[in-house]
Amino acid sequence: MGLNLEIVVIGLNHKTAPVEVRERLSGFLNQKGPAHTSLKGQFGLREILFLTTCNRVEIFFTSEEPDQTIQELTTYWSAGILQKPSDPLPGFYIYRAEEAVRHLFRVAASLDSLVIGEPQILGQIKDAYRQAVDHQTTGAILNRLLHKTFSVAKRIRTETGIASHAVSISFAAVELSKKIFQDLSGKKVLLIGAGEMAELAAEHLLNNKVQKIIVANRTLERAMELAKRWHGQAISLEEIPSALVETDIVISSTGASETILFYPEVKTIMKQRRQRPLFFIDIAVPRDIDPKINEIDNVYLYDIDDLEGVVAQNIAERKQEALQAERIIQEESIKFRSWLEGIDVVPTILALRKKMDDIQQGEWKKAGTVLQGLTSEQHKAVEIMTHSIINKVLHYPITFLKEQVPDNHKNEKIDQIQKIFNLNEGMEVE
């Protein structure tokens, strides 16, 4: 191993500690200004990355004396967040070396989240990394690790179905609409009654470019209020049957205790609609719509239990996909370990040469038509010339890298060269 640094993560998350403890810890970390600066250079910490989200507080670091750093850091934190010294120690977890790498990959791929596959966490890690870079607390190892993390997360998102199916009622309703109608633009939505979930579903549908929202309510005032918000149209409950002739998706959530829409009514409406499909989403309890209408051709009815069933199926499916994601993480963490073991000047020099060769190739291509007139001898001469320019330019950084220095300085030098020549390029996401 080129460097004697070990990657470690210490943290708390929603599974190991209640929210008060997590809040206290993040408050404690930030009490003396940003956590990065207050810990920089302490306890033998060489590189630091803090990740604080509503579900977790974690520190990733590298240290040459990991045992000691862990010991000191946990003592320091425990003291900071325990209200009485007699309180039990909060549920810290500690992962080291390859396990720490795997943990970060799992967090970034959202395998460790409350809702598997949720998309926010990757953005939060990117923010955390940006902060660490701003405070200059990352070096060659964490830089590389984070870039790798972004590409692993992206790979998992594209290669597995971990984030593909809706796990909330309102999104599930939108997904179903798309399985019936494909394209929602040009479709009209009728919202009967109101309520948080119904409004959320309506907003999701609007985001999917539905043409118009019609709002029906017991009190016309409330209907007008909602209609104004979505630039829609307000109607009274009596006008529903005629509105049904032109709408495609109906979200119903009235507080009415009896059924408001019956089988024969819908049957007649379908004739007037010339059988164009009609999708009812009944999220009212008790239900607003006669369940029998699901039997009518081209009419689809989902009540709240049905939607919850869909969500449960999707969650189960995500868990299934998570197994595949774990396999990818296993594979990538092994790759990262072999990089870590080989971290040395040699791979950096190779990467540097490859970069220059790529640039040369690119320029040849760009100049293509102009250089076509050259004879093969002239062609060769230009090639030799560009090569020797590259070699002369590379001479300085390579000598700089090869100078004999202690291990920890070598790390910094590699990092500098990697930054100057942007050698991590291509591993980044976006």
Place this chain on the structure above:
Amino acid sequence: MAPFFFKCALGLYLLGSLGYILYIIFQKKPLARLSYGFLALGFIAHSLSIGFWSIQNGYFPVSNLKESLSFFAWAIIGVYLLIQLRFNILVLGSFLSPVASVMMISSSFLPLQAEVVNPLIRNLWLMIHVGTIFIGNGIFAVAFLAGIMYLIQERQIKSKHFGPFYHRLPSLEVLDSLNYNCLILGFPLLTMGMLSGAIFAHYTLGYFWRWDPKEVWSLITWLIYAILLHGRLTTGWRGRRSAMISIIGFTVLIFSFLGLNFLVKGYHSFSAFQVSSPEVWETKPKKTPQN
């Protein structure tokens, strides 16, 4: 040349089908694109095979079951390749390419008959008759599969239990519009095919229509599709009903294409085009063919 290209086409179709089946299982798009490429290459090889054969013999290779199955498969693949460009329903390939491949395999196993064909078959009207009918059949095969896909998908949405097909099949609206488009394309071709057949019969045999069993069953097929088209255009038949009728229509179509040949003998049955069949002598041309 023709048998060589036929073998190429068969091999490529099999590769394409395999790829499409793997695609529907693993849902990796590159697999479907690759398979589309195989089918497209297979189609070119198949067209060459048919082309060489036709130039050599002066008519389309549809004088027996062996050749007709291959021609049918050619039409189905050709129609699919075009529909894919317009509708981009990759998963349709997973349903369609195995059907075409099975036809090709059956065709390749049927014995090659020593052929002395009736000169009647070298006629422009017959070429139009055969060409339009087969392309129309290919389109109806797509409508049939779209219908099956629609019924599967509709069942899943109505029952609220999503099986493995739910995420793999397109939306109901896409499947229904595919069904509709196939209908408005296929119906005129079928009509043209039947009219050109009648004209051919008139020129060569002296009558337009003879109530031959194949003609009767084709008329039934035509009526089914006519009713469906009418229903769609006027009273808004769509979805499940349209899917069911397309399936019934195609079943009748296949019966009149294949089943009748085994059950009854008429001048449309494949053996009739061979000189050995006594029937051809009975229906000797009253006029010589026009070309």
